[in-house]
Amino acid sequence: MLREMSENDFIVSKTDTKGRLTYVNKIFIEMAEYTEAELLGKPHNIVRHPDMPKTVFKLLWERIQNKQEIFAYVINKTKNDNAYWVYANVTASFDTRGNIIGYYSVRRKPNPEALALIKPLYEQMVQAERSGGIAAGEKILDDLLHKEGVSYDEFIISIQK
Structure with missing residues (x-):
């Protein structure tokens, strides 16, 4: 069953x-x-869902370990094998000397119109990763961004509006 967050x-x-x-x-x-x-x-x-591309998590970890924030659409799996989509913002948490001491994530309800684009994209990426690994998933994402003429951040943020 697909669960849905409320607007607030x-x-x-x-x-x-x-x-x-x-x-x-x-x-x-x-x-x-x-x-x-x-x-x-x-x-x-x-809460990782098997329909979630590994490519997105690779990008997420690269960003936050480099003290950069990231926005991403994520499908999660519940304890009872249900699922729910989120629009996530993940950032590093720092001590007083600027060292990373952890990570902080805030998720809200994703725009349904954005999910109409993300779901088929993620399906393609997961399929590609099964046969070609993360590099194959990255190629699908990179090809889309190149075709759209935008960066990852520009794409993700623009479709949430």
Whole structure:
């Protein structure tokens, strides 16, 4: 079953530098169908859906480890094998000396029109990754961005509006 966030919902989570959950808000708990105790200390990928391209996570980790934020559309899997889409913003958290001490993510309901573009794109990327690895998924994404004449950020942000 596909679950849907409401317009005013924000899913918030924090992780350590290894991606283990250190904080989850109530909406995250409800959407993921886990208890707080089942989530805290676990890898954030506990909610990773198999329909999610590995390419997007590679890009996400590259960005946040380089102290850059990223926006991405993500499909998550719940404890009960349901799914839900989010529009995510992920950033690094820093100590007073500018060192990364963890990561912070805020997710909201994605624009349905954006998902109409993202779903088939992700399907293509996942198919390509099955036979050609992440490089094949990257090629599909890069070809689309080149065709559209935009950067990844420009594309992702423009379709959320």
